[in-house]
Amino acid sequence: MIVSTERTISVTVNGVPRETTVPARRLLSDALRHDLQLTGTHVGCEHGVCGACTVLVDGTPVRSCLVLAVQVDGKAVTTVEGLARDDGRGGEILHPVQEAFRECHALQCGFCTPGFLMTMAAGLEARDRSTDITEDEVDEIVGGNLCRCTGYANIKKACRHAAGLMKEAAE
């Protein structure tokens, strides 16, 4: 068994197979930004408290600053760049949470937004869409992310709005 200080990893990022060589100590957040030039993932506290760097690994939200890049070898990562869908005509269709953030004015400076979007998208996709979202569910979904601008009221509003959009789409 080899102990390595550097590794070449293969990762499917937003549906695209990517290969890059990283030092063992490279955090996933830094690998996405520095090595793969995907700067949509923001780095706030860098120790797992703020949630700004949240991405999906194999569909599950994780803090990318608390995962090593070498640990996602062979896995699929989704970042905020991969949240909107291709509309087939050279444009994009926003994810319902992106739509809701725009509609509800749920961002000001926007630094925390990528983390909120990824956390909220995963949280809302995991729930039973046939039911109305409760306040407890909203708190549970957004509770792990920090925002210093909005006071959270509009972010929670966006969460309820996005849940409504997803419920409509499921009906």
Next chain:
Amino acid sequence: MKPAPFGYADPTSLDEALTLLTEDGAKVLAGGQSLLPLLSMRLASPATLVDINRIPGLDSVVVTPSGDGAGVRVGALVRHVELLHHAEAAQVQPLLARATSNVAHPAIRNRGTTVGSIAHADPSGEMTSVLALTGGSVTVATPAGSSAVGWADFFVGPLETSVHGPAVVTEAFFPALPPRTGTAFEEVSRRKGDYAVCGAGVTVTLDEDSRVTSARASYISVGLVPEVHDLTDAVVGQSVDSADWTAAGALARTLVDPDGDLHASADYRRLLVGVLTERTLARAAQEAQNR
């Protein structure tokens, strides 16, 4: 805020992992939700990280509902989120789902492991106290073989266990809840999902006439290592509907020795111990009637 350089290995067998861990400065990486911040803040700078995530056989939850060895065995790679949603495990030992729902946020629970949080031995961790309260143990694998270590022998100090040298904690065992016993778990924290300023896990056991025969509690963020406090004396023989839970809370306040810090003074923590004890015991007693 970047980890210092280290070597990385991701062995595919426990034997390989243990061999790698014999090297100086080698450390186990499981979920990494406590270890990675320590590395980034340079509070730890191991020479080698031995990532156990690719070792097969460490990711199962084995539930034994009754008989010899009744309880829940949790493998080293089981994430908090799996215990949170494990209906069978919750049936046999309800404290597991109750406590894991208080562990940080969903994104942390998706990655962090229950056994890892126990091996980390943080006094503000939920699962260390649950291991103590349930009378649980861990299985420690070393190059010489595997052995079970009871919770009281495992926790030595804050972030310190009795395990030294090359070793992997491969499993935690939480014994089943006895009959006529209820549980409750509650925390007070400054922000949702944050470390608890104070937390309490309790069990209450009743006899056939719904009189209290046992009341026990273990606290989070109180004291240096998990402890179990027997509060039975304050309520023994009392009927579940009229038991003096306030007296049990008062007794608990005299038994704990919390420290003060930036987030709460020692006195405030002691107050919370009383309040949470009273509340959780009452809830646990109601539940015990129906088990």
